[in-house]
Amino acid sequence: MVEFKRSSADGRDRLMEINPRLWGSLDLSIAAGVDFPHIAVTGTTRRSVPAATAAPTSFLWVLPDALMFLLARPARLLALCRLLLSPRVKTNVAFDDLKPLLLQVREMLYWAKTLLRRRRLQYPHGRPGQPDGFAFDLHIHSSRSYDSVSSVKRILRQAVRLKLSAIAVTDHESIEGGKRARALNDHPDLTVIVGTEIKTEIGDVIGLFLEEPIQSRLAADVIREIKAQGGLVMLPHPFSYGVKEYDEGLIKELDLIEIRNSRNRVEQVDKVLHYAERYQLAMVGNSDAHFVSEIGSTHTVAPCPTLSPGSPEALKALLRSGSGRVVQSKTPSFRYAMSQTVKAFKKRRYGDVWFYGWWAVKSIIKDVVMRPLSP
Incomplete structure (x- = not known):
């Protein structure tokens, strides 16, 4: 093929x-009237090459180009159907x-299967290595949350495996x-902390080492209830x-602050460092896992304590010490869309199920196809 481009200048x-x-x-050339494979074969077997003249032709690649376009812009479905049905457009x-279509479908399926086997969906930035110290993940959701389907038993199995x-x-x-996770946990090397995430006027506040539900929804009252139970407060x-910004009086009452979160797309690391240094807060990294496969994607590793943290007070002291280092891997965006789909379904907002479900499909396509192709 010799390819030219005509200058508009x-x-x-x-x-x-x-x-x-x-x-x-090559499909476009053949559709336009210039069959290059036939010309090549004819030129090899004969001395004369048949003349060929190209005619202006509109051509559409249904697989995979049109399919990818439709997934990115579903509102253009009607326009795409008109193109496919137009007698002036060849595909x-x-x-x-x-046979060519079936071979292309098989190739696409094989491609997707290969990428899934490489687990590029789960941790596109690289799976963190096995912990070499006292590793903990303090932000995990079970099926008791309205946006998660992870059973407690599977959470425990995954934590032990990691x-x-x-x-x-x-x-x-x-x-x-x-409470259920703590009751079911029978592994001697795994400690389960009972906690909750409460939505307040300043965003979410997490309480750790709790025994009773938190009734308040105002940040100051939530922190007060957590402290009354002897728990730790994490932002x-x-x-x-x-x-x-946060109120100084509230920040002073915190024990821990997340500097890394697998699901947080906009992390204000400099601000977190400033608050942690100014108010002596221990910084931790957590997964914010809503699915079992996300557990441990971001976690904190502290030096192995000299005393076994079997008692709550020893474990609290270790967490407050701020001696850990954060190991991070971002959660793929489609998992956030999937958890929002679960949330809409559990809250019976079925109109949102379609919206978030389609968002999840587009995000999966982006993570499966676009990310591996990017440099």
């Missing part, structure tokens, strides 16, 4: 490339010979998931929900 043709092999856009789908030393089950406005995904 002077109308002259510019040479772009000379390609000795058959190319991906790479030939119903008189379905060799985490401690986890906190922090369901939205509930401690039942944490998750800070500066989200449009929060720019």
Whole structure:
């Protein structure tokens, strides 16, 4: 193939490339009336090459181009159907010979299967290594949360498999998931902390080491209730929900602050460092897992304590010490969309199920196809 591009400035043709092999856009050439494979074979077997004249042709690649376009812009479905039904538009789908189409479908399925086997969906930025110290993830949701479907038993199995030393089950406005996890935990090297995540006027506030539900919904009252139970107060995904600053009186009452969160797309690391240094807050990294596969994607590893943290007070002291280092891996965006779909379904907002479900499908396509192709 010898390819030219005509300049709009002077109308002259510019040479772009000379390609000795058959190319991906060969369908367009054949549809326009220039059958290059036939010409090549004829030129090899005969002395004369038949003349060929190209005619202006509109051509559409249904697989995979049109499919990818439709997934990115579903509102253009009607326009795409008009193109497919137009007699002036030719496509790479030939119903008189379905073998090329079936081969292309098989190739796409094999491609997707290969990418899934490489687990690029789960941790596109790289799976964190096995902990080499006292590793903990203090922000995990079970099916008791309205946006999670993770059973407590599967959470415990995953934590043991990842060799985490401690986890906190922090369901939205509930401690039942944490209590059940603690009751079912029979692994000697895993400690389960009962917690909850409460939505307040300054965003979410997490309480750890709880025994009773938190009734308040104002931040100051929530912190007061947590402290009354002897628990620790943690500020998750800070500066989200449009929060720019926090009241100094509330910040002074915190014990922990999240500097890394697998699901938080906009992390204000500099602000968190400033608050942590000014108010002597221990910084931690957590997964904010809503699905079992997210557990431990971000966690904190502290030096192995000299005393076994079997008692709550010893574990609290270890967490307050701020001696850990954060190991982080971001959660793929489609998992956030999936948890929002679960939330809409559980709250019976079925109109939102379609919206978030389609968002999840587009995000999966983006993570499966676009990310591996990006440099």
